Amino acid sequence: MLELAFSAQDLAHTRFAFSPVWEAVASVRVLRQPGDYALHLPWVKETRARIGEAGLDIGLLADLVAGARLPGFLAATPVTPVPELAGELAELRDIPAALVRRSLDELDPPRSAALNKFYRDPAAGLDRLADLVEAYWRLAVEPHWSRIRALLEGDILYRSRLLVEGGADALLNDLSPMVSWKDGTLTVAHAHVSSSLPLEGCGLVLVPSVFVWPKVFSKTDSPWQPVLRYPPRGVATLWERGGSPTSGALAAVIGRTRAILLTELDAPASTTELARRTRLTAGGVSQHLGVLRAAGLVSAHRAGRSVLYSRTNAADGLMATSGQVDC
Incomplete structure (x- = not known):
């Protein structure tokens, strides 16, 4: 504790911040022990196939994340709220050699041959590692990054x-x-x-x-x-292809499509993400969100490159009354 x-x-x-490099690092642990991360099994199946087709050897990354403790340099604390992959990889390449060796010394023994090679020449090891993280990112994370x-x-x-x-x-x-x-x-x-x-x-x-x-x-x-x-709110919906069940009573009041959208907004989401989940067109989603926003049931906030929609307190109260959420 x-x-x-x-x-x-x-x-x-x-x-607050988030980190593209950290998502790549953490996802390698999921590939190594998928039984511990059942939620991500659809991603595991797809990603293993991609890596196999590309012939990418992720052994160095897998060795670095194998123990209970991860080396501190592997995913440094983000210095900006929304870092880009290129910037984080540049920071990774610039980690001092002494810090790399200290972090490797703290890993659970024994060290693999790849990690011993890294230890002997940290500068070259960091270059290899950054190139590997980027190649892995393109295959495993980038196809899903917008979501x-x-x-x-x-x-x-x-x-x-x-x-x-x-x-x-x-x-x-x-x-x-x-x-x-x-x-x-x-x-x-x-x-x-x-x-x-x-x-x-x-x-x-x-x-x-x-x-x-x-x-x-x-x-x-x-x-x-x-x-x-920590896991974000709504992570259970990440790999879902269909929408969530809606209340018939709520649909009778505001219409089935708008009830579906309010249900999906248990966590803030973009128009594109809502269209993917509900299988509606992005234009249709945008139109319905506009009506819900005018009615005071949805609010919109810009977050980086996206506009995210969220339920208002009035919408939460309406859904609680219709049996949609527990308060």
């Missing part, structure tokens, strides 16, 4: 609303069943970690990540800002 003690300064420095990114941005939007409405208590107690907040301390239920640390004014970076589900990951290694990676 990890306990992180917050000061007022730590709360002030706590922020993943929309889910991550939607989660941040939802939790920003929680922070506004309920403060740090509402935000930090809603991240995951494995995370709890009480009396200025954030407790994370890790199986392989047992420590109590003050954040010492650094704050915490909260990173939603689809491929950590159903777990949470933390990193408190120097010199990076501490980070907590």
Whole structure:
């Protein structure tokens, strides 16, 4: 169990971000142990086929993520809210050799031959690793990135609303069943970690990540800002092809299509994502969202390159009355 003690300064420095490189790294663990990540089995099947067809050897990456503890340099804490892959790979190539060796020394023994080679020449190893992550990303993550990114941005939007409405208590107690907040301390239920640390004014970076589900990951290694990676709200819908069931009573009031869209907006989503889930045209989704927005049931917020739609409090109340959600 990890306990992180917050000061007022730590709360002030706590922020959100997400990380393309981290998603790639975490997804390799899913490929290695798919039984632990049943939600992602459709992705595992597709991605293994892609990697096999391309003949890509991901052995170095697999060796780096094999243990309970990951090397800190493998996915550094994001320094911007929405980093791009190229920028994160450039940072990876610039990790100091001493930091690479320190991180490798902390891995569970024994080290593979590939990791020993990396240890002897960290600069060359980082170049190989960055090239491998990029090649792997193109095959495994990029085909789904627009959907993943929309889910991550939607989660941040939802939790920003929680922070506004309920403060740090509402935000930090809603991240995951494995995370709890009480009396200025954030407790994370890790199986392989047992420590109590003050954040010492650094704050915490909260990173939603689809491929950590159903777990949470933390990193408190120097010199990076501490980070907590948790599953985003709505991750269970990520690989779904069909829509969610809707209430007949709600459909009778606002129409079946608009009831479906409100049901899908349990987590914020873009027009494109809603069209994919519901199998409606993007134009049709946009038209119905416009009507729902005019009625005060949906709000729109720009998040990076996307416009995300979310239910308003009035819509939540309407759906609770019709039996759609538990309050």
